[in-house]
Amino acid sequence: xxxxRTTQIFCASTLYGAVTLAAALDSDRFGPAxxxxxxxTGTTAVPETTPPLDEAEGFDRLRGRFxxxxxxxxxxxxxxxxxxxxxxxxxxxxxRYLRAxxxxxxxxVELVLESIQVTPALALxxxxxxxxxxxxxxxxxxxxxTRNKIDPLIGGRVGRLLHLDLVPGLDPLLLAEFGxxxxxxxxxxxxxxxxxLSGPPAPAGRADGPALLLGQYLAALDLLSAAEEEELHLRMxxxxxxxxxRKLVFKPHPAAPDTWxxxxxxxxxxxxxxxxxxxxPVLAEVxxxxxxxxxxxxxxxxxxxxxxxxxxxxxxxxGTRTLLERLAPFQNSNRVPLTVVDAVVPPLExxxxxxxxxLGAEQLNDLVAAVGFAMQPxxxxxxxxxxxxxxxxPLAERTRHHFTRRRLTVLGLPxxxxxxxxxxxxxxxxxxxxxRKALRG
Numbered sequence: 001x002x003x004x005r006t007t008q009i010f011c012a013s014t015l016y017g018a019v020t021l022a023a024a025l026d027s028d029r030f031g032p033a034x035x036x037x038x039x040x041t042g043t044t045a046v047p048e049t050t051p052p053l054d055e056a057e058g059f060d061r062l063r064g065r066f067x068x069x070x071x072x073x074x075x076x077x078x079x080x081x082x083x084x085x086x087x088x089x090x091x092x093x094x095x096r097y098l099r100a101x102x103x104x105x106x107x108x109v110e111l112v113l114e115s116i117q118v119t120p121a122l123a124l125x126x127x128x129x130x131x132x133x134x135x136x137x138x139x140x141x142x143x144x145x146t147r148n149k150i151d152p153l154i155g156g157r158v159g160r161l162l163h164l165d166l167v168p169g170l171d172p173l174l175l176a177e178f179g180x181x182x183x184x185x186x187x188x189x190x191x192x193x194x195x196x197l198s199g200p201p202a203p204a205g206r207a208d209g210p211a212l213l214l215g216q217y218l219a220a221l222d223l224l225s226a227a228e229e230e231e232l233h234l235r236m237x238x239x240x241x242x243x244x245x246r247k248l249v250f251k252p253h254p255a256a257p258d259t260w261x262x263x264x265x266x267x268x269x270x271x272x273x274x275x276x277x278x279x280x281p282v283l284a285e286v287x288x289x290x291x292x293x294x295x296x297x298x299x300x301x302x303x304x305x306x307x308x309x310x311x312x313x314x315x316x317x318x319g320t321r322t323l324l325e326r327l328a329p330f331q332n333s334n335r336v337p338l339t340v341v342d343a344v345v346p347p348l349e350x351x352x353x354x355x356x357x358x359l360g361a362e363q364l365n366d367l368v369a370a371v372g373f374a375m376q377p378x379x380x381x382x383x384x385x386x387x388x389x390x391x392x393x394p395l396a397e398r399t400r401h402h403f404t405r406r407r408l409t410v411l412g413l414p415x416x417x418x419x420x421x422x423x424x425x426x427x428x429x430x431x432x433x434x435x436r437k438a439l440r441g
Contacts, residue, residue: 005034007107009128010066011121013041015056016283017114019197020138022062023189024162030134033110037102038066041120042073043082050254057282058197070102072120081120086127098127112136116158116175117148125154135175136162136185139302142172143368144336145376152178164190166305167340169361173372177379187310194285202292209291210247210276211240214284214298215260217253223323223334230260232319234267236297239318239348241271245295248275251284288313297348299323300334300341308345316348317341321401330407331375339371339402340364359395366390367399374407391415406433 008030012018018038024030044050053059054069063069072081075098086094099105109131113121116135125133135158142163146155155178163172165184172182195201202209213236219226233250240248250264261277268275278287284303287293288311296307296315300323307313320342327335344358359367370390373383390396391403391414400415408416410433 005105005107006032006110007035007037007104008033008110008112009037009039009124009131010112011039011041011072011114011124012053013043013114014138015053015059015197017136017138018053018059018062019190019193019283020136020162020164020185021112022065022193024136024185025065026193027186027189029162029183029185030110030112035067035107036065038063038069039124040069040071040073041081042071043120047073047081051281057280058286061196062193072124075101083119085119085123091126091129095127095129110134112162114138116154117146117150122154125157131157132159133157134160134162135180137172137174138164140166140300140305140337140340141333142174142182143167143170143340144333145173145372145380146175146177147331147333147376149379150178164306166302166309167344167361167364168309170340170364170368173336173368173380173383191310194283194289197283198286198289201289206292208247209294210249211243211245211295211297212284212287212291212293213237213240213248213250213264214296214301214303215250215252215256216299216301217256218299218323220253221334223327226257230263232299233260233264235318236348237264237267237273237275238271239316240295240297241268241273243295243348246273248273249278249287249291249293250275251278251287254281285310300338302337304341304345315345317345318348324401330404335375336368336371339368342402343367343399363395366393367395367402370399371402374403374411374413377411387411387413406437409433 010021012021040052040054042050042052052071076084109128111124111128111131112134113124114136115121116125142161155175158175158178158180160181160183161172161175162183162185165187215233218224219229224232237248248268250261252261265275285306288307293313296304296313297318298304299317299319304315304317308315320338324338324342327338343364346358366386367390369383369386372380373387396415403415405416
């Protein structure tokens, strides 16, 4: 009997994700296959106006890891990848269609997905129901809990979680409820792949590198208003110049307005510094290698951790406390990335009561477990004991800003308001909390 062929399908929506996959392949994190396919997914608001990752500068140097490149956007056009999932009744027909369109035949398919709790990864898992799943996380969200409750028929197929070891000693929470085994992608392999994308490295021991400011475009996520985000960038400029830096480079988010960059150039000049804007759509890690910055400043970008952990660069954060206060709902998946950066990256400004030595690995694991339980108590109920221990421990006061009083009260955790045990009184208390929330909103 003829052995079945194996086709591995790797899904990626960003160049950073493609680099992570290339590093995993170079490190033999996947078994042998007859065919390896990179499936490009464009999930921006208007994908037609955003070049896909396989057209990005330097991608051609990564392309050789794959036998072919397919487009999920073209496969389901004119539907949007972030908004379409197949109807249950259409699944048998669409499954046959997909196998015919991608020439899969009766191949054994292995799927490698990102963000499995949402589309398009969720749709692909449904359309290839026999495929074992590997999830890879290319950022700090791997350390947070799964954001939605996943159908066990899909979650149970996930065997492992590939992730970059951004915070050595910190254990990922993502998909642990299904027993997915965390497996770090070797840092050395990631750095070699970044080197393939970049120009010549900065001279060894360079001491005159510029300060690099990272923009995130948080207004697009409704985390800040456009004016507030512009002010956040201006704080980066003022704080960096106050530290004595006179050469600054700003790497804007590709979708951010050009007027923000112009305002930063003017602000730096008024302070006696020179700011240039990096217009190339390259990874921050490429700039770390090419510029060897003297300082990297950002809000809660994953790139802050690659800078300090992978490249040994000084880093500083701005604005994490404000965002932690505003982030809603509490289970917003940006909360753990914010928590991690706030806990391990020193503040740029030292006059706002925002300091404190970075937490160690054990302390950080306790904090992230507590935040993870508060975010998803139904998905990770076993983390309750860790949450109680942390919130009753010596670091409780220092880390209280990571929790809201309302959330602690609702979950009956230390630091919340005491609620009487009588059922009717408890109902009135919950109603009062809901009313207070509605009035604030």
